[in-house]
Amino acid sequence: MPHDDQLIPLHWRLVYDNPLRSAEDVRGFRMEGDGAVSFPLGRMRLESTRDPNEGQSANLVYWCPFDGPEDAAISWEFWPIREPGLAILFFSARGRGGEDVFDPALAARSGIYDEYHHGDINAFHVSYFRRRWPEERQFHTCNLRKSYGFHLVAQGADPIPGTADAAGPYRMLLVKQGAFVTFAVNGMVLFRWQDDGTTYGPLLGGGKIGFRQMAPLIAEYANLKVYAP
Structure with a gap:
């Protein structure tokens, strides 16, 4: 099984490193929802x-203030604590006119999912640890969607066990390079998708990263890192 380092292009460098260890580390983060x-x-x-x-x-979304570059590898550690629920990472998130996600001119958001896929922003969203509904708990998958719109563009098996057997941290890795998006857990590639820039709208560039959870999930996160060319 490859290690994360083998999935990140060799010449890319670390451009953001946050241990997510204390309140000081999340200064400037923004919560949407309660x-x-x-x-x-x-x-x-x-x-x-x-x-x-x-x-x-x-439900809630917790945005990181760092503005990610167009090509980026995003890694973080994940521990599921209580289920049911569902976790998502938004990335390459910007206003539909190119605005910063925090731009006050954009419509207000409160954690309701429609506001993120049919609102004022474009983004990728990878959903993992999908345990909210019975059908999700019976057959575990990770999904990649692209918005504007609710376009399911890629899907792979979810290797993370339920909370009774989970022994994190689980190393999550997204690599967005040109038209390609790759997602891996503990070095295991779950899917790799190529965007043609037409079928589901233009190619997305850089933008904000946001952690989303569906209640009543409780989860923990650490060591958010971003690499770029």
Whole structure:
């Protein structure tokens, strides 16, 4: 099984490195929805403060202020703590007119998923640890979607076990290079997709990274790193 280092182009360098160890590390991050951020074990824990029976209103997105480059390898460590739920990473997120995701001219967002795939932004979203609904728990997959729109463009098996058997950290890695997007867990490539820049809209460039969770998932994250040419 390859290591992450074998999946990141050799000449790329580290351009962002955040241990996500304390409140100081997430200064400048932005929460959308009602979520709590804590560091009980020295890594970032995210959870909703709403009743999951409220549906989409109980979900959250936590944006990193770093503006990722057009070509980037994004790695982070993941621990599932409580399920059911679902985790997503948004990347290459910008306003549909090229604006920063934090631009106040964009429509307000509150964690409701429609606001992210049919709102004012374009983005990729990779969903993993998909355990929210019974059908997701019966057959585990990781999905890559592209927006604007709700386009499912790639899918692969999810190797992460349920919380009863999980023994993280699980090393998550996304590599966006030109028209290609590759996703791997613990060095195992789950899918590699080529965007033709037409079928699902133009190629996406750089932009913000955001952690999304569907309630009642509790999960922890550490060592967010971004590499670029």
